[in-house]
Amino acid sequence: MTLRDLSVEDLVDRARSGDRRALGRVLSWIEAGGARADEVTAVTHPLAGDSHVVGITGSPGAGKSTLTGQLVHVLCERGRRPAVLAVDPSSPLTGGAILGDRIRMDDLAGEAAFIRSVATRGHSGGLALSVPGSVRVFDSAGYDPVIIETVGVGQVEVDVVGAADTTVVVVTPGWGDAVQANKAGLLEVADIFVVNKADRPGADDARRDLELMLDLSHVTGAEDPTGRRPPIIMTTATEGRGAPDLWQAIADHAAHLRRTGHLAARQADRLRAEVLNRIDQALEGRARELLDQEDGRTVLDRVVARELSPTAAGRQLIDSMLR
Amino acid sequence: MTLRDLSVEDLVDRARSGDRRALGRVLSWIEAGGARADEVTAVTHPLAGDSHVVGITGSPGAGKSTLTGQLVHVLCERGRRPAVLAVDPSSPLTGGAILGDRIRMDDLAGEAAFIRSVATRGHSGGLALSVPGSVRVFDSAGYDPVIIETVGVGQVEVDVVGAADTTVVVVTPGWGDAVQANKAGLLEVADIFVVNKADRPGADDARRDLELMLDLSHVTGAEDPTGRRPPIIMTTATEGRGAPDLWQAIADHAAHLRRTGHLAARQADRLRAEVLNRIDQALEGRARELLDQEDGRTVLDRVVARELSPTAAGRQLIDSMLR
Numbered sequence: 001m002t003l004r005d006l007s008v009e010d011l012v013d014r015a016r017s018g019d020r021r022a023l024g025r026v027l028s029w030i031e032a033g034g035a036r037a038d039e040v041t042a043v044t045h046p047l048a049g050d051s052h053v054v055g056i057t058g059s060p061g062a063g064k065s066t067l068t069g070q071l072v073h074v075l076c077e078r079g080r081r082p083a084v085l086a087v088d089p090s091s092p093l094t095g096g097a098i099l100g101d102r103i104r105m106d107d108l109a110g111e112a113a114f115i116r117s118v119a120t121r122g123h124s125g126g127l128a129l130s131v132p133g134s135v136r137v138f139d140s141a142g143y144d145p146v147i148i149e150t151v152g153v154g155q156v157e158v159d160v161v162g163a164a165d166t167t168v169v170v171v172t173p174g175w176g177d178a179v180q181a182n183k184a185g186l187l188e189v190a191d192i193f194v195v196n197k198a199d200r201p202g203a204d205d206a207r208r209d210l211e212l213m214l215d216l217s218h219v220t221g222a223e224d225p226t227g228r229r230p231p232i233i234m235t236t237a238t239e240g241r242g243a244p245d246l247w248q249a250i251a252d253h254a255a256h257l258r259r260t261g262h263l264a265a266r267q268a269d270r271l272r273a274e275v276l277n278r279i280d281q282a283l284e285g286r287a288r289e290l291l292d293q294e295d296g297r298t299v300l301d302r303v304v305a306r307e308l309s310p311t312a313a314g315r316q317l318i319d320s321m322l323r
Numbered sequence: 324m325t326l327r328d329l330s331v332e333d334l335v336d337r338a339r340s341g342d343r344r345a346l347g348r349v350l351s352w353i354e355a356g357g358a359r360a361d362e363v364t365a366v367t368h369p370l371a372g373d374s375h376v377v378g379i380t381g382s383p384g385a386g387k388s389t390l391t392g393q394l395v396h397v398l399c400e401r402g403r404r405p406a407v408l409a410v411d412p413s414s415p416l417t418g419g420a421i422l423g424d425r426i427r428m429d430d431l432a433g434e435a436a437f438i439r440s441v442a443t444r445g446h447s448g449g450l451a452l453s454v455p456g457s458v459r460v461f462d463s464a465g466y467d468p469v470i471i472e473t474v475g476v477g478q479v480e481v482d483v484v485g486a487a488d489t490t491v492v493v494v495t496p497g498w499g500d501a502v503q504a505n506k507a508g509l510l511e512v513a514d515i516f517v518v519n520k521a522d523r524p525g526a527d528d529a530r531r532d533l534e535l536m537l538d539l540s541h542v543t544g545a546e547d548p549t550g551r552r553p554p555i556i557m558t559t560a561t562e563g564r565g566a567p568d569l570w571q572a573i574a575d576h577a578a579h580l581r582r583t584g585h586l587a588a589r590q591a592d593r594l595r596a597e598v599l600n601r602i603d604q605a606l607e608g609r610a611r612e613l614l615d616q617e618d619g620r621t622v623l624d625r626v627v628a629r630e631l632s633p634t635a636a637g638r639q640l641i642d643s644m645l646r
Contacts, residue, residue, distance in 0.1 A: 038634040045632040132633070268627045275626060276610060278637030279644075283606040286645065287599060303598060304591045309368040310455070311361040314601030321602075322609065323646055 008039045015141045016047070020114065023141055027116055030133040033126055041133050047140035049267065052254050055164030056149045057186065062170045063196045063237045068149045070235075070243035075145070076112045078247075083143035085134050086117045087127065087150035087160070114143060129281065131160045132274040145250070162189030163270045165263060166253045168246070170194045171210070173202030182213050190230050192249045198234035198242065207232055228256060290317060331362045338464045339370070343437065346464055350439055353456035356449060364456050370463035372590065375577050378487030379472045380509065385493045386519045386560045391472045393558075393566035398468070399435045401570075406466035408457050409440045410450065410473035410483070437466060452604065454483045455597040468573070485512035486593045488586060489576045491569070493517045494533070496525030505536050513553050515572045521557035521565065530555055551579055613640060 003011065003025050014022035026044075029036045056071075058064050068084055075082040118130065131148060138146045150161055161167055169190040195206045210232050231249050235242025257263035290296045299317055302308040308316075326334065326348050337345035349367075352359045379394075381387050391407055398405040441453065454471060461469045473484055484490055492513040518529045533555050554572050558565025580586040613619045622639055625631040631639075 038632075041634045042632040045626075046629045049629060264627075268623070271626050271633060272614060272623055274633045275623060275636050275640070276607075276614060278633060279610040279613075279641055280603070280607050282637065282641050283610065283644075284603050287602040287606065290602075291595060291599060300591070300595055300598060303368075303594050304587075306369045306372060309361075309365040310594060310597045310601060311364045313598050314605060317598070318602055318605050321606075321646060322644055 008036065008043055012040065012043050012047075012137075012140065015137070023114060023137070024116075026137050027134055030137060031118055031126075031130050033129065037130070037133060041136065044136045044140040048136045049139065051135075051139040051144040051146045052166065052250075053135055053139075053164045053270075054145050054147045054250055055161030055167040056147060056170065057158070057161040057167070058170030058194075058196075059172075062172045064149055064170050067170060067194065067196055067235060067237035067243065067246070068147060070237050070240050071147065071246060072113050072115075073240070074243045074247050079112075080145070081112050081114075081143050082145055082147060083114045083138035083141075084116065084147045084149060085131065085138070086115065087131065087148065114138065128160060128277045129274075132270065158185055158189065159273070163266075163273055165257060165266050166191045166250050168192045168194055168250070170196050171206055172197045173200045173206045187213055187217060191228075191253050192246070193230055193232040194235050194242075194246060195232060196235045196237050196242075199236045199239075203234065207234065228253075286321060287317070290321060295320065331359065331366055335363065335366050335370075335460075335463065338460070346437065346460070347439075349460050350457055353460060354441055354453050356452060360453070360456060364459065367459045367463040371459045372462065374458075374462040374467040374469045375489065375573075376458055376462075376487045376593075377468050377470045377573055378484030378490040379470060379493065380481070380484040380490070381493030381517075381519075382495075385495045387472055387493050390493060390517065390519055390558060390560035390566065390569070391470060393560050393563050394470065394569055395436050395438075396563070397566045397570050402435075403468070404435050404437075404466050405468055405470060406437045406461035407439065407470045407472060408454065408461070409438065410454065410471065437461065451483060451600045452597075455593065481508055481512065482596070486589075486596055488580060488589050489514045489573050491515045491517055491573070493519050494529055495520045496523045496529045510536055510540060514551075514576050515553055515569070516555045517558050517565075517569060518555060519558050519560050519565075522559045522562075526557065530557065551576075609644060610640070613644060618643065 003014075003022060006014070006022075008026075008029075011022045011026050015026050026040055029040050031037075056064055056068055065086065068086070072082050072084060116134065118127070118134070135146050135148065148161055148164060167189045169186045169192070171193065173195065193210050195203055195210070197203070214229060231252075233242055233246050233249050235246060237243065254263070257266065291300060296317060299308065299313050303310055303313045326337075326345060329337070329345075331349075331352075334345045334349050338349050349363055352363050354360075379387055379391055388409065391409070395405050395407060439457065441450070441457070458469050458471065471484055471487060490512050492509045492515070494516065496518065516533050518526055518533070520526070537552060554575075556565055556569050556572050558569060560566065577586070580589065614623060619640060622631065622636050626633055626636045
């Protein structure tokens with residue numbers, strides 16, 4: 001009997017008992033979306049909820065992959081079973097170091113860990129659906145923590161990573177990296193900051209920039225609702241320095257969330273966002289269908305003829321869709 | 324009587340007769356969204372449709388702002404009244420050259436042109452609505468061409484710029500810029516390529532890379548449906564070199580679109596996308612409302628309690644919304 005013949009329940013069972021090929025197949029189904037992904041979600045959702053979800057983001061070239069690899073290494077040494085969901089950027093702005101980093105991460109991981117890369121190109125909507133599904137699969141299979149690593153370029157990536165239990169924002173020494181992270185909305189979602197490449201000139205300046213921005217964010221009321229100030233961890237990932245400190249900071253944050261009762265609130269927020277994304281995407285599909293049907297085409301023709309404004313057309317079509 | 328007291332119709336009338344302050348106010352309304360933006364759209368939509376819409380995109384640092392400024396300069400010299408809608412990137416990846424470029428563009432423009440910058444930070448959804456609205460305002464006020472300039476980072480930006488009548492993709496000499504533009508999906512939307520900074524080493528290589536990719540795209544069937552191969556224009560925007568060639572290429576493409584009947588099709592596609600965006604965003608708003616109401620909260624509570632999967636919850640809520 002090959003994997004192909006197994007039911008979703010059986011495959012999830014195998015993944016839970018450590019079958020990596022079965023786990024890979026279940027993840028593929030989630031990534032492909034559709035009915036089978038929904039079935040996987042239905043099976044894994046009741047089994048999940050125990051793993052700590054860590055999001056790691058920062059600008060390209062900040063050394064996130066190397067840092068994540070070191071973190072995985074530390075976790076495996078301590079007898080944990082971490083999973084990494086690496087959201088591969090395909091923006092025009094990234095360099096060519098990704099594959100190399102990824103291979104290095106696999107080397108460090110060993111059998112206890114599971115690394116999965118997903119491409120984002122043209123799939124930001126799909127990504128918003130598949131990432132929670134993949135995290136749930138890892139969670140139900142006993143991987144803990146589940147680390148989502150991504151480049152913080154797009155809003156979807158910020159949303160996905162920002163919805164983790166613990167969000168780590170990585171900056172590097174150099175002109176304005178911290179300032180740019182702030183601009184991109186990463187300051188608000190960060191639970192922990194990392195200044196990576198801390199052996200380089202300007203590392204202390206980067207730290208000071210972050211401290212200053214944290215001071216200012218307290219003034220402007222953007223502080224953590226739990227009254228906690230994000231710590232700043234200095235790392236040199238290429239040499240493995242600082243990774244144990246980063247894990248300690250993550251563990252401290254997890255304990256803080258549990259103590260304050262915010263862990264459950266974060267999980268509930270994440271589920272709410274996932275349900276909302278599913279609704280949004282299904283509704284978008286329905287709207288596209290409507291525009292391709294006769295009613296929709298008639299309305300569009302009037303817009304093109306400039307008899308009806310796009311706003312009025314939108315309202316009319318929405319009214320015809322909703323109860 | 325101040326501008327504040329004028330009706331939308333009166334303000335649009337003033338903008339059409341050359342009142343730049345009135346035009347600025349109407350644009351602000353569009354950018355703010357809401358009922359007044361809808362009113363502006365209702366008033367301007369019947370008046371618009373004559374301007375040629377040019378999208379200019381490419382990676383940060385490619386010199387797009389400088390190039391756009393030079394293009395505006397050429398257009399003004401030839402008695403045209405161009406408008407520029409500069410979609411300002413606020414990603415963590417861009418350098419600090421933007422403001423300087425923008426000022427240089429204003430210097431070059433003079434009174435015949437109108438330059439408007441809009442920020443994208445956290446407003447990618449809003450941007451997808453406001454850009455067509457702003458283009459329509461410029462169009463109805465007699466500005467022609469209307470140039471949308473943006474960084475091709477996010478999907479929204481690619482969508483907005485790719486929906487222009489003529490889409491210009493700017494690359495620079497250097498490692499893989501053309502390859503990265505291809506990855507980002509810009510190859511498919513480009514009607515014209517520009518190799519800017521053509522005085523630098525590697526300019527010919529960049530051109531060859533593009534030619535090769537165009538050859539390959541013909542093989543794979545991604546060619547222009549009108550059977551036209553995008554030309555590659557070499558420019559050195561900082562010295563104004565190549566801007567007249569770029570304008571000629573744009574004018575040629577406009578003539579090609581008119582000759583083949585594709586201009587009307589592009590405008591219709593753009594209006595369809597705008598209506599669809601309006602529907603999507605309104606539906607997203609409704610979905611959020613639903614989740615905050617008792618029915619929605621009850622369903623979410625069951626998801627959080629792991630009694631119901633996010634997929635099933637989504638389906639249930641969609642069914643309760645749609646006719």
